[in-house]
Amino acid sequence: MTELRPRRSVLYMPGANERALEKAKTLPADALVLDLEDAVAPDAKEAARERVCAAVGTYGSREVTIRVNGLDTEWHDADLRAAAAAGPAAVVVPKVNSAAEVHNIERALELSGAPEHTKIWAMVETPVAMLHAEEIATASDRLTVLVMGTNDLAKELHAEFVPGRAPLLGGLSLCLLAARAAGKVILDGVYNDVKDDAGFAAECLQGRQFGFDGKTLIHPSQVEPSNRIFAPSAAEITHARRVIAAFTEAEAEGRGVAIVDGRMIENLHVDNARRVLALAAAVGTA
Template identity: 75%
Template sequence: MSGEPRPRRSVLYMPGANERALEKAKTLPTDALILDLEDSVAPDAKAEARGRVAAAAAGGEYGHREVTIRVNAPGTPWHADDLRAAAEAGPDAVVVPKVDSPDTVRAVEAALEAAGAPDRTAIWAMIETPVAMFDARAIAGASERLTVLVMGTNDLAKELHAEHVPGRAPLLTGLSMALLAARATGRVILDGVYNDVKDTAGFEEETLQGRRMGFDGKTLIHPGQLEPCNRIYAPAQADVERSRRIIAAFEEATSQGRGVVTVDGRMIENLHVEEARRVLALAEAVAGR
């Protein structure tokens, strides 16, 4: 996997059965798209949506946006056909819901390769059950083709019999376990969706919480959520400037053989320099959008 950061601040679900939505997505300021064949598509529209989404993903008309396809879950009547169509379309990634074990990841990988998926087509695994939380590290490390974990917080709340409340206290254990798994295996991890599209203040509060916890970005269900999400997950100018000071001070101290470095009155170690370089790389990648 590349060490270069790819912005995934905002990852927007788009209904695969809605041709107008797929067209509109070409103009939206989102870092990535999930063209959906699962929850947003009725059973009798699955086949038609599959062809429409595959054509959209293969068309190359989404510019810098990372384009992924969410297939129907393993065990459903549509899963195998979805995987074959996605493999032929060759999107940036295939998003797989209800991943509960490493075996599921390996089965998806085998199916994609058998159908001729290009090497660049990654697997994004949705983890959304208690079983998945306990096995998150094994799931994340099951394949080099798996690059991203996606939190399915609605399903997790359902499985826990939990309520959606400000601060997400009932979900914090699962969110933290998944974050640990992602960082232990070097994977990207995306926070779950916020359901009330009219509650701007609540959305911003939850998005900020996710960023502070360590998520790389957030999945979204409405274009109106894009601006605050992109803003919150982009490095703040103050953080960029401090990162530059940290790197400059460390490099100067190293060249002079000094072992003690301070910036803004605080001791600086290698870990701070590594984080500063990550922040600058992400800021440059975002600026490139």
Template identity: 70%
Template sequence: MTVEPDTYRPRRSVLYMPSSNERALEKAKTLPVDALILDLEDAVAPDAKEQARENAFAAARSGDYGRRELTIRVNGLGSQWHDADLAAAAAAGPDAIVVPKVGSADEVRVLVAAMEAAGAPARTRLWAMVETPVAVLHAEEIARASSRLACLVLGTNDLYKELGATFAPGRAAIATSLQLALLGARAAGVAVLDGVFNDVSDAEGFLAEARQARELGFDGKTLIHPAQVGPANQVFAPDPGQVDDARAVIVAFEEAQAQGRGVATLHGRLIENLHVDTARKVLATAEAIAALS
């Protein structure tokens, strides 16, 4: 099956919600979050897996989550719950199915084949979690493996564990991994999301990490608490000054072209095609975010 390329949609804030918690699923309907990951994996105890699967299926079929991108994270390949999770998620037809610990392009192809065999509609994309050294080193191959794959999601907690690294502000221990995954996603033309920040009481620490991810080029951040939604939305959105500057860049370049010049200047800055492309992306991002209101 050929899947059409995604149009841009904001994924500034992507919140994990345990599907075993019905109150949490209900609360999610009111949150100003761009996307939800209804979790069947880490956040769900083994004896609650089946109920969580039923809850996620019902939520995805309900139509009650409005403009929020709705995804379901299944248990990983090889686990005792994976096949049933994937079949139920495919039948529910969410915006995407999120799969943990995807390690190769071959695994992507296996997952896509299973989704299609289970009747997943074309609109249901695959999000692959990059959580191991092997996955990081093959991020581009994973991202290019299928047109159904729309996003790479960093699993930073698992990366720290697999690397034997220790967390510290600034994330120097996983900086290379973040950048390699980002490079792989961008080379393949898919979205990429940063991992979670674990200390929900450390608002300043969260902001610093979100700003780092934004500066690196990530599309957004995965979250573990509703209190992180607002700050993530702000960090990963263009501010009014950036929007005004983007408009000015486009106007300056168009005026230069009308005068037969291939470059322009704006407040002493040289403006070329690449700057115009960036400006148009800023405006498209701002317009897509405004459309969510």
């Protein structure tokens, strides 16, 4: 299995706040989204763009992305040109609703001279995007990550924010199916109450159980629990090693299955075990 890049915690940082951008250098988030959209007032957009693009290369080996303003805004084109020149790990684009929009983003990056390593992260946050998730996910090899925009989705659905997110589960499932069918990474949406530690942990656990690769975050206090919950536990790592060892022994004896803790182990369980160990190695807990 190829080495996994962990994205357990993906933290939005306001592009207009120089202190926040500096503080991000000390935070253990797997990835950063330097934000030019929601976190920046209209009269601060240009200054924030310059500040964010200058900051991209100052975070060492951290995965750093830039969230540009939406395709229908007056700042989008300039944001893409500046981001292409800065060369972040990815450009995060809000409210992507179709394959055609992905193609337009890709073309704009290419025309602006974006390096090959600058990928597209598409935010899916509308009913239209839920219904077109597969075509969005498969539109381009340059698109590597889907990002759930659950706040905007709830708004457009006229849905309430409730524990367990029942009103959003249909959309979450459609996007997860699309991401896995296309072989792309998918990130869960944000949790709004930064003082509700128990609620945040419960939603992280739900996201992990669903199959998300990690969670987008709005506050530094959310980084540690997100990292912990989306990482394999010590028990899971031990079990994964036992599964691989038992199956390897069974194969050596000419058997196609093995038994671990009374349960039958097949190739699919071995694949899962290898993924657990790959993620553990990537986050330094193997």
